[in-house]
Amino acid sequence: MFKQFELLVARCDAINQIKMERALEAMNEAGRRMLSMLPVLLHYHHPHLPGYVSGEVPCGIANFQPDAAQRKFLFTQCGHTAEPEVKECCLSAVYTMGSTSSIGQSTVSDLDIWICHDPALSAERRALLEQKCQFLSRLAEQHSVEMNFFLIPENKFRVGNQAQVGLDNCGSAQHLLLLEEFYRSATRVAGKRLLWPLIPVEREDEYDALAAALFSTGMISEDDWLDLGGVGHIPAEEYFGSALWLLYKGLDSPYKAVLKILVMEAYSAEFPHTDLLAVQAKRWFQQHDEFGLSLDAYYLMLDKVTDYLTKLGDTKRLDLARRCFYLKICDPLSRNVPPQHGRWRRDLLVKLVRDWGWDHATLQHLDSHDQWKVEQVKTAYEELLSSLMQSYSKLIQFARRNNISESINPEDIGILSRKLYTAFEALPGKVQRINLKIAPDLHESDLSLIQVPPGHLNRQGWYLYKYSLKPHDIIGRAPLEYNGYLSKLVAWAYFNGLMVANTRIDIRQAGSDITRTCLHQFCQDLADTFPVELPPASNLALSRPCEIRHLGIFLNLERDPTADWPEEMPPVLEHGEDMLCFGARQECLIGTVDLVYRNSWNEVRTLHFNGLDAVVEALSTILSKMHQDAAAPDAIDVFCYSQYYRDEIRHQFTELVNSCISLRLALDKQRMVKLLSVGEHRYALFLERRGVSVRQLSSAIDFYRQVSDNKLERQTAEPDNGLHVPPIVDAYASEGLIQYFFEDNDNGFNVYILDENNKVEIYHEYAGSKEDLVQNVNRYYTMTHQRFDFTEQVINFNLPQFYELVPGSDSLQVTPYRSAMREMPQQASG
Known part of the structure; x- marks a missing residue:
């Protein structure tokens, strides 16, 4: 057995060397330098080295000896002819995982680095190591290299998973599935070798016992070998959390996410006799002397997905999976350019597309994805989202069939589902982001808005086009989007990057009061008020009810009561005149109210109100979106597009909104009433702890009756037990x-x-x-x-x-x- 073990060790080292060479080959110069010198930066704790953090930062990588290039870098940085002293080795090993060294790696691929460490590290020292890793990530970012570090205690996969979901942290969403992905894609950068590939594949279920025997007999030493545990049986409970996590990662890497969630779907179809990709790779490794595609993490995924979808006869998703694989590699075969990431990648890709039967037009279309515009991005978005949701749905059905509970922690379910809700759930008025990093630039030179009045063949409302209104440009063209109100279309174009500063915007209205000048002003106001991008919502914000953080109110955009006034003699404005009940005719000078707001979950929502009740409905809607313990919005911006008295209307409505919000958020009041006169009508807004209601009043007697009788509806499961709602x-x-x-x-x-x-x-x-x-x-x-x-x-x-x-x-x-x-x-x- 020892001779066979030595043979596998030598083979493992040779394969790791090939994988390391392929990883460096696919990187730019900055990436190669960062990865090559990373062991030096982690092994030594010296103030002259980049990423230095003062204090007892864990350092020292087991069995690490710098090579000539690393020693030269060390001496150049530290100014010594002797290596700095390393008193302890807290770090077991440094590995890359994911696409690194595979056919899926490109010059723009990020580097996922696992730093395996002694589980006995104190929380304080671990925090210092995390801080150092953050410094190193920022250093890499300065050189256009994305490097993500993950601290992995050696016993992580042997104890319960208490990690929390983060930006790049799957928390409890994946546990053994994460280890399985690591085993099939790991490349050792420095430190201990992995024990797992050397344990006989046919005895995977006995992994822990065999590993313990090797250590206890002294055949191998814990000082030399990294033992993270076996993956003989991954419980079905992990699939649901893994699916949630992969959907979330699909927001940033949709092509990769489609492939990975299809692998999960294939795994679930094979359950309980799942042939894991890591085990497949291990089997091939133990049975062959040389490196082969069966050890390539990304090719393994494609092969698994191809086999699964072919058996289903699902040619549509198989074609999508192949396109995702091709786009992930980033090697444009339709262009006569030298291979960017090594000849072997190019040769393999050429063979694959030939086997798939792709023609030159297909390659040209995919290779021009960095020039795709909104039509292509919308199509790609719908395909990607459909595939992601279909896989997720099948995994839910798998959970139902097997009557399994989720291994993912409830709070992680809440956080991940809320992230997906904000990204994917299409709701009336919500601005849907369609560009999941599919194309870099969707801006358009021309955008046009056309209004269709009632009684026509097309649906009444507004249509957005990416062409000018010149007949030869727009006739016969299909609209990009439709909506019943204009502000939603403008917001959609702005937040999806179609509308930029130099975009020419035109309008053809039919029944609306909006002019081209007002439209341009609205577009400018929207851009000045809301940045297109903000940092993602925090986990804390997602664990709480959503609150309006930035509110834009746009008055009289589509209907302006003052537009009908005679130009030669508009009504005279008296001092203190009420814009909601103006003049002898008691006319409300607000015809439409459009709301655009960003909430604490980082969603952008729009709403439109028109007619006699526009003001009251807008106010009650704003207030109903604020629970009483909510924070006031960070900003409220009011704009008005009236032909006359624009500033006065804006000023009065701003005061009205602010006063209503103050009443709504008054913590010491169980119930407040706000009276409003709008035109010829009188209203009462009842602001109670659990909501807002509106009543139209016909008289003073009616008002007092409403004040005494109006109550928000309540249901209780046990109405007679005397238990009250806190x-x-x-x-x-x-x-x-x-x-x-x-x-x-x-x-x-x-x-x-x-x-x-x-x-x-x-x-x-x-x-x-x-x-x-x-x-x-x-x-x-x-x-x-x-x-x-x-x-x-x-x-x-x-x-x-x-x-x-x-x-x-x-x-x-x-x-x-x-x-x-x-x-x-x-x-x-x-």
């Missing part, structure tokens, strides 16, 4: 969400459930497990509620939110529910 629950009520609040007591806990309309159910002294309740509720809403409908794939991402009521200094406070399983600090993972 005020903090009412204050946190947020329309459009299902919210669960847990309150501990001596006999269990109370459960307060607010539905999407803020009706409440109360369950007193619930004796079950919160953990089980949360998982069952999530599973119910995931598998039975039909909310997201895209190409017949019904997906629900608007999962309930869960909170705990905890005692504060003088009253109850609300905190996001956290799983009792999570005891340890955050751990990074790829």
Whole structure:
């Protein structure tokens, strides 16, 4: 056995050398230098080295000896002829994973680096190492290299996974599936060799026992070998969390995500006898002397997906998977250019596209993806999203068939589902972002908006075109988008990058008061008010009800009551005149109200109100989107496009909105009433803890009756038990969400459930497990509620939110529910 073991070690080293050479070959000069010198920066702790952090930063990579180039770099940086002293080796090994060294690697591929370390590291020292890694990431970024570090304790995959979801951290969404991906794609940069590839593949289920025997007999030493554990059986529970994570990663890397989630789908179809790609690669490694495609992580994925979809007869998704694979490689075969990433990649790709039967036109189309515009991006977006959702749906069906619970923590389900909800769920008025890094630039030279009045063949409303209004440009062209109101189309064009500073915008209205000048001003106001991009919403924000953070209010954009006034003699404005009840005719000078706002989940929403009730409906809608304990918006910008008295209308409406918001957020009031005169009508806005309602008043007597009788609807599961809803629950009520609040007591806990309309159910002294309740509720809403409908794939991402009521200094406070399983600090993972 020892001779066979030595043979596999030598083969493993030779293959790792080939993979390292291929990784460096695919990088630019800066990337090669960063990866080559990375072991030096991690092994030594010296103030003259880049990324230095003061303090007891863990350093020292096991068995690392710098080569000549690394030693030269070290001496150049530190100014010594002798190496700096390394007193301890806290770092077991440094590995790359993912596409690095595979056919899927390109010059723009990011580098995912695993730093495996002693699990006994203190939290303080680990934090210092994380800080150093952040410095190194920023250093790499300065040289246009994306380098992501993940700190992996050697026992990470042997104990419960307490990591939290982050920007590049899958948290509890993937655990053994993450290890499986690592094993099939790992390339050793420095440190201990991996033990896993050397354990006989036919005895994978006995991995732990065999590894322990090798160590205990002294055949191998823990000082030389990295043992992260086996992957003999991956529980079905992991597939749901993995699917959520891959959908989320699809926002930034859609081509890669499509391939990876198809692999998960194929795995689930083979369950419980899944032939894991890592095990396939290990089998090939142990049976062959040389390096081959069966050890290439990305080719393995393509091969698995091809076999699975071919058996299904799903040629549509198979073609998409091949296009995703081709676009991930970034080697344009239709152009007569030298290979960018090595001849072997080019030769393999040429063979593949020949086998697929692609013609030159197909290659030209794919190779020009950096020049795609909105039509091509919309088509690609719909294809990618359809495939992602179809895979996700099949994995949900797999979970239902096997009656499995999720291994992903409830709070991670909440965070990931909310990220997907904000990105993918199409809702009326929501601005859908279609460019998932599919193309770099969607700007258009010309955009035109055409209004169709009632009674025509086409639907009444507005149509957006990417052409000028010149007949030879626009006749026979299809519109890009339709909407019933103009502001939604302009916002869609702006936030999707079609409308930029030098875009020529024209309009043809039929029944609206908007002019070309007003349209241009609106476009400018929108661009001045809202940046196109902002940092992603934080996990904390996503765990709370969404709140309006930036509100833009645009008055009289489509309908301007002052446009009908005679130019030679407009009505005289008296001092203190009410713009909502103007002159002897008591005319409301606001005809339409358009809202564009960005919320705390980083969604952009639009709303349009017109007619006699536009003002009241707009105000009640704004206020209903603020629970009473919400923070006031960071900014409120009001614009007016009236022909007359523009500033006066804007000023008065700004004051009205601010006063209403102040009343809504008044923490010391259970109920407030705001009276409004709009035109000839009188209204009362009732601002209560759990919502906002509006009543039209016919007289003073009617007002007093409404004040005494008006109550928001309430339902309780146990109406006679004397249990009341804590005020903090009412204050946190947020329309459009299902919210669960847990309150501990001596006999269990109370459960307060607010539905999407803020009706409440109360369950007193619930004796079950919160953990089980949360998982069952999530599973119910995931598998039975039909909310997201895209190409017949019904997906629900608007999962309930869960909170705990905890005692504060003088009253109850609300905190996001956290799983009792999570005891340890955050751990990074790829």
